[in-house]
Amino acid sequence: MNNIIARKIDLTDQFQQLSESKTVGTVTVTALSGNSSEVILLGDTGDQVPLVPGEWHTFIRVDLARINVKGSAGDGVTVVGGTW
Incomplete structure (x- = not known):
């Protein structure tokens, strides 16, 4: 079954998952253009990628449960795509 994924995630200074449970999909992750600073992705080797x-x-x-992000409070990311 195909489902749409559309989320806005409010960031904190601590890493958080894009999904609380296993959710496999094809998505575009976007750092909001109005953010005050960089969004940090936690890379597969532990590197922090801005x-x-x-x-x-x-x-x-x-x-999505394996992708972790953090940033400044008040900033955000969108996650848009689907389970296809």
Whole structure:
């Protein structure tokens, strides 16, 4: 079954998952253009990868529960795509 994924995640200074439970989908993660600072993705090797405001990347067939982000309070990311 195909489902749409559309989320806005409010960031904190602590890493949080894009999903609380296993959710596999193809999505575009976008750092909101109005953010005050960079969004940080936690890389697979533990590296912290910055996304500048307005930057986006598409991830194909990934488990959102395994993608972690953090940033400044009041900033956010959108996650848009589906389970196809």
